[in-house]
Amino acid sequence: MNETNSGNQPASTALLFFPHDGVDIRKILMELYHYKWIILAVSMTSFFIAFLYTFTIQPTYQTTALLQVHPQSANAGVLSKLGYKSSADSALETQQALIRTRYILEPVIIQTGLNISVTPHYYPLFGAWMARHHSGDSLARPLFRLKSYAWGGEKIEVSQFTVPEEYVGQTFKLIAGKNNSYQLFSPEGELLLTGKAGELSTSAKTNALTLKLGKFQANPGTQFSISYKAPIYLVNSLANNLRITDVYGNDPAQNTGIFQLTLTDSDPARVVKLLNGIAHYTVIKNRQQNAEEAQETLEFLNRRLPELRNKLASAEDAVNQYHIQNNTLSMSMISQLLLHQLTTLEQAIDKLKTEREELLQLYMPEHPQVLANISKEDALQKRIDELKGEIRKFPLINQEEINLVREAKIKNSMYLYLLNSEQQLEIAKAGLSSDVIVLSDAIPAGKIPSHKMMIIFMGFFMGAFLSIAVLLLKNALNKTIEDSEQIEDAIKLPVQCVLPFSRKQKRLEKAHKKGMNTFGTGLSAPLILAKQEPDDITIESLRSLRISLNMLSPSAHHQAIALMGSLPGIGKSFVSLNLSQVIADSGKRTLLIDGDIRKGLLHRALNQPKSNGLSEYLEGKCQYEELARHINENLFYIPCGNHTAHPIQLFQSNRFQELIKKTKQDFDQVIIDTPPILPVIDSVLISKYCEIKLFVVSAGKDTIGDVKLAVKKARACHIEINGIVLNHSKPLKNAARYEYRYTYGDVNTSSATT
Template sequence: MRRDPATTAQPEAGPNTRSAAARGNDDFINLGEIIAVLLEYKWLILAIGTFAVLVGGVVAFVSTPIYRADALVQVEDKKSAKGGLAALRDVEAVLGDTTSVAAELEILRSRMILGRVVDRLNLTVQAQPVRAPIFGAAFARRYAGLEPAPPMFGLSSYAWGGERIRVERFEVPEGMLGMPFLLQVGQDGGLALHDEEGGFVLDARVGESVSANGVSLFLSELVARPGTKFMLTRQSQQQAISQLRERFEARERGSSRVRGSGVIELALHGDDRAALVTELNEILNAYVRQNVEYRSAEAESTLAFLEAQLPELKGQLDTAEAAYNEYRQSRGSVDLTLETQSVLRSVVEADNEIVALQQKREELRQRFTSEHPQVIALDAQISRLRNRRASFEGNVSRLPETQQVALQLRRDVEVATALYTNLLNSAQQLRVARAGTVGDVRVIDSAVTAQFPVAPRKALILLLSGVLGLLGALGTVWGIRALRVVVEDPQTIERELALPVYATVPASKAEEGIERRILRGRGGKGELLAIVNPDDDAMESLRSLRTTLHFALLGAESGSVLITGPAPGVGKSFVTKNLGAVLAQAGKRVIIVDADLRKGHINKAFGVPRGLGVSDYIMGKATLEVIVKPTAVENLHMVTTGLIPPNPSELLMHPQFANMLAALEDRCDVLLVDAPPILAVSDAAIIGRMVGATLLVARAGRHPIRELEQAVKRFEHGGAAVKGFVFNGFDTRRQRHRFGYEGYHYQYKYKS
């Protein structure tokens, strides 16, 4: 690698080689580099972020608000006493006959409940006013007038708020279920119904039932302006139930520690606050009604079984009492001993339980087979009770014969009495349940709708849109930087092209202001950065270039320097005119030749008219004394382009142009020649063969390294050599970047 003395004198241009530690730092994220890139693209980031927030605001404005209505229902967690044997708690424990909340949740979501709601509220018919696209629904929601809103933007066929419609009946053929129909209000209050293809179906009026073409329609209310359109749709019951189920939620309320609370929370979502309360209350009513109806039907079934058993048990009780009384009369008054009474109680309890379980088994056999788990459990318990009773029989056999007979007869009386009494009480309870006064559920909280919508969350939408906009902006910047693989550091040029960078010129905001004033025609004589702001950082860099220019001319046959660039807009003219000024301020005799015969404009910076110049001298229309014009800077003269020719390349190849450069070199210490970009036209390659040194001006963040390499090759192919580079527009806030190659294309046109 070559080390250039000019770059070593400049603090902003680093050395030609780097230490191992510096190379190692490339593997880490450079915060300063990131901040510099963000500052460079701050307006793009701000624009994308603002646009994203605006889009989020529009989405939040037009989004339909979704409300939530909720209610509470309690499901009693108790034994099913309606089964006919409320006194037998041990049997119920075996059967597990308790109310299941999970089952109740499924019942709430079933077609049985939701279908009743759909039929009662006529949810199979949907009637909505036709709104204007995008913003129509948003404007209609915010209208609070009692009468229909006037049309906006002259769109009278759309509904803008305040419209009401109630369809009592809308019947269509089965093939038209789900098909939208268009209902338009006429000027005289009449209504015209059309199908989705615009075909006429029927005429109607509010309060009149009409039928035509297989369609039947009856409207009880309609408030709308003439010309307003409504969309009518008749769905199947299954479709309406599915839509209602999608908006409906049911879950058991309770914490993770407390389960089985028996309280069910119901919720319904939708965009109509008033309709939500009506629909959810109807779900509650349908659920409570079916629960009572189910309990009444269950009681009716069990009661029929019990009423069939009561006469038989009454007969058994009468027979047992008669036998016991007859035995006592025949034997005299027979008193049972304490031991016999104890055995009697045990036998009676066992017999009562066995008989009760057998009756329960018969009741279950009406619904289940003998292999059902509940029936098998009853059989096992009956078997255990029979074994227990058999042990009591052994105790009875040891009693005197008189006591044995009295005990057996007394046992029959008590067993029959207990069974008959229990069944009689159960039958009375079931008669009450059958009357519909008993249910397992009760409504704790009726339906109520929240004041504010639960969705969309507008603040969250705006926040997310801002975050997504920021991420999108950063992604865009990353994409631009990834695609625009350009040279940002002078060391890249020295490393890749093995050519020295004689000066690194920082970007100058003062120069940008001067250029704008000159282009607007407001720049005066001496409007030059070297004069109006000599302490600018860019001028300090050009002074260092003045010092090192001697090295660029070593071994050259002439003292002239060509300054050009790979492409337009890199600042070659800025470097030429200000370098000439600082050389003149140092006491050098300097002549600047504006050889850009297509778009030359250096004369504007010095306030010198174009007049006669290079083209005029070559064509023999002016002498050297005439074309060399003084400037406001002492020791600095310039030669303007003169008349813009139609064939600049051919004119520069004329021997007279080379003679002019040689003659001008004899009149000055340094001759600076400004030429067009080398990649745009071939003029610079022609001039390069006639000067002592060629300097290429490269702009930071503008060129891929392959573009600079191509520019150097153009000079080599033309028989000239590039001595080095001037790196212009360097951003001192940014650290070095690593880039690659991207394609480029320029146009360089004649200026009339």
């Protein structure tokens, strides 16, 4: 038999696999492998939930349409025809923003009846899926005769539905009848009206509640939910399903004014109808806006033209009155006359100069004709100087007339401009069109992939991720003991034995419990792993412990061993029972005492009655000869009994000391399963009479703090613990560290347990 005891591994080897100064990937992987079934179970559960979720996913359909905004006149209306320009980019953005507001969407919602919702009553979980996959125009037969549910083929179209204000947003119940008839019930279940498809029905209680169905096909008894919602509350949801994207040419920087509308909905016919409504209503609203702007401008011009006409007439009258009062002509006529005289005089002077040059060729300068010529020239020059003086003084003298004429000209210009604008506007209004053009109506709706397989696998991986994250977080926060090095470093006590997890013990516990429930204690075999599975790896470790105990005190005989522990449920009774059987199998008369008189359970594993045990003896109710019960060849057992006195008084009595003394004389080995040390002091009182004290620690359950506190409590009472037994009550997380292989009998027969 070959054995590898992990409890005695060198520290350097341990550090090689479990470094203290970094992340141990191998340990993390072993942790995850330990919980592989939990991870797989959570992943499969998430996988199944995602699979069920795919049945609730409704198909989604998408359609698109193209619109164009004229960049040169967008959002400017008629004012652009009068010379006013606006930014094409801002106009396009403004138009796109308007499409997503209630200005456009609310009328479309009312026009298409989107605020009227009619939903068949489907069977939970799979009813809607069955109805969607029904083929043909005929009605599906009700499953399980459940006629109130819709199973496929139902058709209902609401032509008109009005409700009083108090019923807006509430859900009514409509039940189909025979021959296309129906009944409408209030949310409280009150019958409001009865009607027939194709006819307008009015409630007898209020005229504000009317209903008219167009197409109606359903089995009698089928229920529908119908509601009328305020259109304004549906604007946001419709805008969220509407996407607007710009369409660019070869040059992305150049704005074409074309944009694409994309709308998604669960109904393929409705989504096309909605998008066409949005596109065409955008054109209509833009045309109305341009018409309103043109009309407002015309009204403004019609108000201003008469005023300007009157002001212009007043200015012209003021000029005429000025001329009459001053007995003058207009400034333009006077200025023209002065300029004409000046020009005539200058021409006469030029003619005299030419004549004088001719005379000087014939006569001397003193000749009378030459002198007469000079005299005429001087007279004309004098007259020219006088005219120039009058011209220089003319603006100052006629300043008032200048102001009057200027004001008349300004008013005349304004009047002519507005008159011309009015005529242009009337021409433009006659041919007024929208700045928005529908290039392409909504195309037939296409189904959007629902990616169900991706959702299912994402559910699986999400479950795996969450379970791994939770497990890693749990282990990071968990301060439980995992290996022997932790104990030896923390409390400075040697680990005498490491007991691997035994799957065979778990199977025996299930079989024992089943046998107890079926046959009772008389026919159920004792739950002793060392007796039923002697080749188990855990029992082999206990044999190693037996040898270690002999080496611990080789000269001692008839000694008592106390098995202690910090808290309940750490496997202390399991170690006591199987260690007793291992020592008994070695040929020693062994006595196992259940010292936990408060909550001892060893009698269940050995199929023994609890009464007439340790408690009764300590209370003097039975004799020593009645205590020990023979279990098998060399194994005897004393149960805990049923106590009436306080346990501390019983263990402090002389009868307990005498009992230990007698058992040491009658048996080769006495093993006492003591109560947990942290909750009660009984274990300390028992251990005083025992030569060897072993402390059982459960890997993965006991914490360093609990073990330290328990050892400190024992040492405070002068109880020195001889060693630690590390018991793996759960499957090993680092199984590779505790792997053994044994070969018995035939060399071809071997068993390996981890």
